[in-house]
Amino acid sequence: MANPPPLEQARRWWKERTDAERYVVSPAEAPSLAVARVLRQDGLVLDVASKRAWILTPGKVADGRAVFLANYWAVVALVLKRYAPAAVAGVAAIRLHLEDFSPPEELPVYQGANQSEYALTLYPGFRLRLRPRPLAAENVVTVTAPGNALIPVQTPMDILTTLDETEVVSGIEPVSAWLRHLILRTPELEAAVEKNPRPVILKRLSALAAELGNEPLARQLEHLVRRISHRETSPSRTGVGTRIAVPQVLRAASRGSGSPWLDEQAMRLERQESEVSRVVGRELAALPKFKWQSIRADAQQNKAYDAYHSTTMEGYRISREVSDGIVRGEPLPDGPQDQKTLEAAMAVQGYTVAYSEVLERARKQGPINTDLILDLYEALFRPAVDARITDPAALRGWRVSTVGLRGWRYVPPNPKKIPDLIRGLERFAARENLDPITRALLVHLEFVTIHPFMDGNGRLGRLLMNYALLVAGLPWVTIRSDERIPFFRAIERAQVDGDAKPFIQFVWHLIRQAVQELKAAQRRRS
Structure with a gap:
């Protein structure tokens, strides 16, 4: 009986391995050179390790680096x-x-x-x-x-x-x-x-x-x-x-008094605090402290702009016009809405709710702690729960499973470490001798490094940063979605390579810019 053609053999071979969840294999496993050639031509494998390993893929991939990073340790093994x-x-x-x-x-x-x-x-x-x-x-x-x-x-x-x-x-x-x-x-x-x-x-x-x-x-x-x-x-x-x-x-x-991961966190925050001091230097003393009415009015005016950018930065697809309408409380445009559109709309609505919660809590000058984090997280996803897009059970406490960040090198900590790390972050944020810029920058960076939830960590990290800025009498800072790649790369550099300087410089520039813009607005009104 004649062998099946190479294409049929290739697809059968590929299916057997993916069904068994074997996504990294040796090219030597291919039944023949002809089958190997078909697998490569059809994009069913990605050559890595100088052709010593294959990563099985569903077709030609646009982002080979993301596929490689997701399978890095299997390739090494x-x-x-x-x-x-x-x-x-x-x-x-x-x-x-x-x-x-x-x-x-x-x-x-x-x-x-x-x-x-x-x-x-x-x-x-x-x-x-x-x-x-x-x-x-x-x-x-x-x-x-x-x-x-x-x-x-x-x-x-x-x-x-x-x-x-x-x-x-x-x-x-x-x-x-x-x-x-x-x-x-x-x-x-x-x-x-x-x-x-x-x-x-x-x-x-x-x-x-x-x-x-x-x-x-x-x-x-x-x-x-x-x-x-x-x-x-x-x-x-x-x-x-x-x-x-x-x-x-x-x-x-x-x-x-601790554990290896708490010791690592303490050393990391100590080093990053020194890096903030080196970058910000004497400019810190020259920062003004605005009145609450002024920064609140500025933040309210900024709400729609920030909601659009902070949401689309995380991959949600929605137009600026529709996003602004949601922030104003308007319904979605008439006509059928697909699942992705509804998810994006609920994400904007949830961010708007959490944004308002930040303003209310900042007025009361409360600490950055677990209660604040969990309350903002619940607010962020409340509309999605009400719309039955998100399971409310998923919002109960910290994540309980491991998570990967597609396309990025950083791997967040094992969930068993999260409660300790959050307590460590609370202690750091509560320090009386901590200047407001260091608190805002490093609360953000450390929160996304802990990555305590399955979703929403980036948005929540930016909300916590702005909460710290508002409490210190400083204006809200927006990171635009078109700055996503350099911003995320700066975070990854801090998380993986131990160099927080790019992140600090990036956000410190935006803080100074926001301060100057608010000063200018006050001069125009006076």
Whole structure:
């Protein structure tokens, strides 16, 4: 019996794998070169990892980067099987142990398959850095990444005995959060150190652990250093306290008071606060504080403009004319309305309700806390619930499942961390010594970083930022939908690369602009 034509084979092969939810496969699985050619020609596969992996797609894709990012860890898992034994190494391994799954542009990997270092491009802008090193099975564990991808990673013991000073300095925040809570069994640690005795870096890590409050680990490492070294090393000789500096915020907190993710949040906010200070500088003191009647009138006048831009920024399709009418309380135009149109209309209406709630709450000068966040979230989706577009059960509390952001590198935290992180944000926002610009900018940035809901986080983050500005006597700021890409890229840069400066500069420019416009309006009226 003759084989089916290649097109029929290709479609059958593709369907079998997608039905089994296997979206990343090896090209070697194709039954023939002819079938592989058809799969590529029809856009049913996306070549990645220098043609070492395929991502199955329903047809030719317009945004290959978004498809790649959604399947990043599955691609890594498949490629690393080819180089086994292999394991994600160093600070990248620490990030995975801390459940930080945002795809890095370069992922360092130890591999024992060959003796040469090799850079493998996974997709333009993303690569694996494969470095030769013998890897024993006991030095590798598996971490489950998004998409249930099983990623081989160095064990904590192996990381500790192979880290170098450059890695520690450049990755001080994840290293500190990890070391501060690390617990290791002494016999296993002794065995690992005997195989790879490195007294200088171990001494530095011991001093770092002590400064972080992890005295048990510090004593373990100090004891091992004395065993493997014939000389005493001191912090001054090794650079601890000079080159490897513990973030100040962790020095003031007891080790048992938090978790790795709270420590990461505290360090992140401390660093970003310093970045705001560097960008804003002395201009902060020159900011005026407007009377409530003035900023309220300005915000009311701005409502329709802001509702249109903040809603369409999130992908809703609606005309400015229709959006403005909804804000004024007018019904939708006559005629049949499809689901997308209704969703967009309810989004604008919900944003209008939440906008009014922000004005009312800001007048009372209340704190930024869980009650405010949940009340604004409910207001944002109230019209969609009333229209039976949104299930009210979905609005009860924080999200309970993982979420991905299509087309972006950042992966929000596991839902189990959200209550702690929101409390951390509350504590930060409540600080009396926090200036109003830092509070507004970082409440926004940290809220969208926590990403506590399945939907509405961007709109709610901007509402919280403006709430903080109004309470401080500053005008409402609108981020236009045509600025969406640079604005979101600035947020991603802060979330993934640890550089909040572009975000701070972006929003600070808009704040100054809003202040100048309100001043000019007041002069015209006087």
